[in-house]
Every structure is written in C-alpha cells, then in structure tokens.
Amino acid sequence: MLRIVDVDGTYDSKMEPKLPAEVLKTAYRHLVLVRTLDTRMLSLQRQGRIGFYVPSTGEEACQIGSAMALEKRDWVFPAYREPGAAIWRGFPLETLIAQAYGNAQDPQYGRQMPNHFGSASIRYVTTSSPVGTQITQAVGTAWAAKIRKEDSVSLTYFGDGATSEGDFHAGMNFAGVFKAPTIFFCKNNQWAISVPVAKQTASKTLAEKARAYGMDGVRLDGNDLLAVYAATKAAVDKARAGGGPTMIEGVTYRMGPHSSSDDPTRYRPKEEVEAWARRDPIDRMRKYLELKGLWSKDRDDALRAELDDLVQNTIKEVERNPPPPIETLFGDVFADMSPQVKEQMEAYLASGERRRPEVLDKFPL
Numbered sequence: 001m002l003r004i005v006d007v008d009g010t011y012d013s014k015m016e017p018k019l020p021a022e023v024l025k026t027a028y029r030h031l032v033l034v035r036t037l038d039t040r041m042l043s044l045q046r047q048g049r050i051g052f053y054v055p056s057t058g059e060e061a062c063q064i065g066s067a068m069a070l071e072k073r074d075w076v077f078p079a080y081r082e083p084g085a086a087i088w089r090g091f092p093l094e095t096l097i098a099q100a101y102g103n104a105q106d107p108q109y110g111r112q113m114p115n116h117f118g119s120a121s122i123r124y125v126t127t128s129s130p131v132g133t134q135i136t137q138a139v140g141t142a143w144a145a146k147i148r149k150e151d152s153v154s155l156t157y158f159g160d161g162a163t164s165e166g167d168f169h170a171g172m173n174f175a176g177v178f179k180a181p182t183i184f185f186c187k188n189n190q191w192a193i194s195v196p197v198a199k200q201t202a203s204k205t206l207a208e209k210a211r212a213y214g215m216d217g218v219r220l221d222g223n224d225l226l227a228v229y230a231a232t233k234a235a236v237d238k239a240r241a242g243g244g245p246t247m248i249e250g251v252t253y254r255m256g257p258h259s260s261s262d263d264p265t266r267y268r269p270k271e272e273v274e275a276w277a278r279r280d281p282i283d284r285m286r287k288y289l290e291l292k293g294l295w296s297k298d299r300d301d302a303l304r305a306e307l308d309d310l311v312q313n314t315i316k317e318v319e320r321n322p323p324p325p326i327e328t329l330f331g332d333v334f335a336d337m338s339p340q341v342k343e344q345m346e347a348y349l350a351s352g353e354r355r356r357p358e359v360l361d362k363f364p365l
Contacts, residue, residue, distance in 0.1 A: 001251060011291070017229055019229075021292075028282075031060045038057050049319075055259075059189060061282075073150075074153050075125065076123060077154060078124065078134065079157045096117055097315055105318055110323070131161060138182055139156075155182075155185055160206060183235045191267075216238075216246045
C-alpha cells in the first residue's frame with residue numbers, strides 16, 4: 001500500500017511530491033474547512049434546520065488530494081461524499097450550504113436532495129443517489145473526449161459498496177477495452193452503510209480487480225494526502241497521454257454515520273472507530289507541516305477559529321434567504337414553457353392558496 005506520510009507526520013523524502021509550501025498549506029486549509037463544515041452541517045440537521053446531510057469526516061484527504069491532481073478542463077463525477085473536491089474546484093461555500101437548505105439561493109431551487117449539488121462551470125456533475133451510476137457516466141464522458149480529441153480526463157468517486165454494482169463492471173470493462181481516459185477512485189471507507197467490505201468481495205484488495213479489466217490498480221493510504229495526490233497525478237498524466245484508465249483504492253474510514261439517518265453504533269465496534277481516529281488525515285497533515293517548519297500550534301488555532309467563523313457566518317447569510325419562488329415549480333420543464341404548463345402556473349398563482357380544493361381538482365398534485 002502506497003504511503004508517503006506516516007501517522008506521526010514523518011515522511012519519505014524520496015517519494016514526497018515537490019509541491020510548493022503555499023500549496024501544501026492551502027491543501028491543509030481545505031482539509032480543516034471540510035471537517036468544520038461537516039461538524040456544523042450535521043449539527044444543523046440534528047437541530048431540524050436542514051433535513052438531511054451526508055458527512056465525510058475521516059475521508060478528507062481522499063477528496064482534496066485527488067482534486068489537487070486535476071486540471072480545470074477535467075470532469076468530476078462524484079458519489080455523495082466529496083464536498084472537498086467540489087470546494088477545491090471552486091464550488092462556492094455559500095451555494096453548497098444553500099443547497100442543503102433548498103432555498104432561493106440554491107441554483108436547483110430545492111429540487112434535489114441535500115448533498116446532491118453540481119456545477120457545469122467547474123465540470124462537477126450533480127450527484128445522484130443510486131449507487132455507482134456515476135461510474136458509467138464518467139467513462140462515457142471520457143470516451144467522448146477521446147473521440148473529440150479533447151485534452152481532458154474524467155475522475156469518478158465511489159465507495160467500496162459500489163464495486164458490487166453492475167455499473168462498476170460495465171464502466172471498468174468499457175474503459176479498459178477502449179482506453180478511455182478515466183480515473184476510478186474507490187474510497188474504501190470499510191463500510192457500505194452497515195455492510196463491511198469483507199462481505200462485498202472475496203478479493204484480497206479492491207485495487208487488484210483492475211487487472212481483470214486490463215488496467216493498472218493502485219492501493220494507497222487514503223488518509224495520506226500526499227500519497228493520494230501522487231497516485232492520482234500519475235494516473236491523470238497517464239490517461240491524458242493516451243495510456244488508458246487507472247483504478248485507485250484509497251483505504252480510509254468513514255468516522256461518522258453513513259448519513260444523518262444512520263446510527264453506526266448499531267453495527268460497528270467502538271474499538272474500530274477509535275483505532276481509525278488515531279490515523280486522522282488532518283492530524284497527520286498537520287504533523288507533516290510542523291516537521292517541515294511550515295506550521296505551528298498558534299497558526300493552527302488561528303486557522304480553525306477563522307474557518308469556524310467563516311462557516312458560521314455563511315450559514316447565517318444563507319438562512320436569510322426565503323424559500324424558492326413558487327413559480328420555479330413550473331420552470332425548466334421545457335426549454336420554453338408550454339401553453340399547458342403556463343396555464344397551470346397562472347391558475348396556481350391566481351388561486352391565492354396553494355392547496356385550494358378547486359385548484360387541486362383541476363390540477364392534482
């Protein structure tokens with residue numbers, strides 16, 4: 001398993017990617033931002049201020065390290081636990097939070113589940129709930145780029161549970177045969193909701209499955225940001241040069257629940273969680289920066305206070321927004337609103353009451 005930075009922050013200088021100090025510090029800032037956002041958003045759900053949230057505590061290095069290796073022209077097809085990748089690519093924090101509220105500031109007008117955000121401008125495709133469907137979409141986009149001779153690659157994220165889906169086989173097989181420039185990033189966080197990885201496969205590792213599809217498979221320490229970056233960068237460069245796809249297995253751990261609807265204490269032992277907590281990717285990166293003389297406790301305290309204020313203040317601003325205008329219920333059905341949809345909207349707005357019986361009789365919900 002590829003590892004560059006150990007749990008105590010010590011590192012292999014021969015394998016260490018030569019990244020500028022400012023890039024390393026920016027990466028650390030993003031790790032802490034994702035954790036801060038995670039903690040606050042889960043708290044908001046528990047308070048009833050948002051309806052649903054998918055945390056990613058413990059998986060921050062997989063998100064940031066891989067996103068760092070991409071260019072703006074590349075495509076990202078996420079699962080539903082990659083807010084760090086979206087923020088790194090330029091997705092506004094306020095928009096991400098507004099999407100969880102589904103209010104007027106949400107570009108999707110509250111039509112999608114929370115955590116199901118996306119943006120064409122940063123080539124970050126909107127998340128879908130079905131497990132694994134993004135894998136074949138990423139391959140299709142990569143294949144289209146190859147046909148068009150475009151200099152872009154696709155990276156798709158998925159969990160260990162998705163390797164049991166048919167979409168995983170279809171995507172891997174097609175990409176392997178046609179050398180579609182795709183990076184398959186499997187975040188092996190040990191649990192597919194309540195199903196452990198040992199019940200997902202009889203293979204010794206998930207990365208070794210790549211060989212069956214004629215591509216390279218890399219297994220790495222997913223809590224080591226530098227290992228994630230180095231492996232992803234190599235895979236991206238190879239794909240861009242016409243060398244075909246790569247599968248990466250980032251061995252990490254989902255420290256929190258699968259979602260705000262889940263209680264992980266019912267199916268996994270406390271000792272396992274505590275053992276993985278000692279491998280925290282944020283603590284590891286902080287220790288690494290300290291050893292290199294780039295960080296200190298005072299700077300760390302200041303950063304955490306700054307980011308806590310940023311998230312808190314952004315939430316306050318987002319909460320000032322009203323619900324989406326009622327007219328948005330009728331928009332985006334067709335490129336141009338049809339006479340029938342327009343008639344429905346006008347009748348609905350003229351009713352004065354959203355659920356007047358005569359309106360429902362004519363236009364049942």
